[in-house]
Amino acid sequence: MTMASSSTTSPLLVLITAMAVAALVAAPVSSADLPSGVASIASKILSPWSAFNNLTGCHFGEEQQGVAKVKDYLAHFGYLPEPSSSGGFTDIFDADLEEAIKVYQRNFGLDINGVMDAPTVTQMMAPRCGVADVINGTSTMGGASSAHVHGRNLYTYFPGSPTWPRSRKSLKYAITQTSLTSIDRATLSQVFARAFARWSAATTLNFTETTSANDADITIGFYAGDHGDGEAFDGPLGTLAHAFSPTDGRFHLDAAETWVASGDVSQASSDVAVDLESVAVHEIGHLLGLGHSSELDAIMYPTITSRTRKVDLASDDVVGIQSLYGGNPNFKGVTTSPSSSRDMDSAAGELSRPWSALVAVAAVAAGLVVAL
């Protein structure tokens, strides 16, 4: 891989990030029972990856408790091979870790310095899809550094570009495992129908729900923890869901999330609420053959902020899916607004909420990197 030219941190980015952190620290604590420091509370509640916060500034050559967990994280998402020894990873920040972090930083449009700097730590803590960004050692994400300048598309496919057979224009899906969710069946049907409709609008594919799992090409279900496919879920936030490439058809959601299936997720009572339809639109992209995109605005970007709705395909998603399945002549085109202003607005609105602020910083930082 190559070093990007954008190795200097923008002063504006630093300023905005500092303001966001200041807002986080200054945010009111609503309960007298909370121990000192909103940030530490937020990190405990926010994510199974919150301990990464303790590694801010950690770099090559250091040995620090928790580095092994970062290696586990990067191995899970394809940036490092699994540890060769049965004892697992060490806490030594070695050259392999530095290289893996650089690839991660390139994929997420961060400064490429191989250091666990604050924007990198924040991005790593953001809730995300469980599907790897790097598959078989090849980065499937394009890297965001110069894409906007050149208008390059950043959508990706799985290795070998698996798709559903071109002759199959109609696919059936079944909602097969709902015992671990309190969302009623009718609401689930509506949410997934709307999510599939985003993709059928842009392509020649169409999707219908069936009640028979045996009859279905795609199965959707809610699962907790280790559920038998080697991709254990991790409780609230962290990994939200995952789906398999064509023609596997499995789409699993982490039952431990505070899923919001109707109403305005930004007004949800829970600070860790996640919009079900937004995640469904993303995972359906995987079911159809799309990998992750470095385009912040794309549905196929790997992370999503809690309490945020993101259901519109970006042009990056549309070009990617249409080149696999052909375009729908009736498609009216993408309706999304430019990424920078929209994400800045939503992030700014979130900053008054202490438990969302950490993830909002990621949105602000990522938005600025892309906008600059």
Ligand SMILES: [Zn+2]
């Ligand atoms: Zn994904």
Ligand SMILES: [Zn+2]
């Ligand atoms: Zn699974």
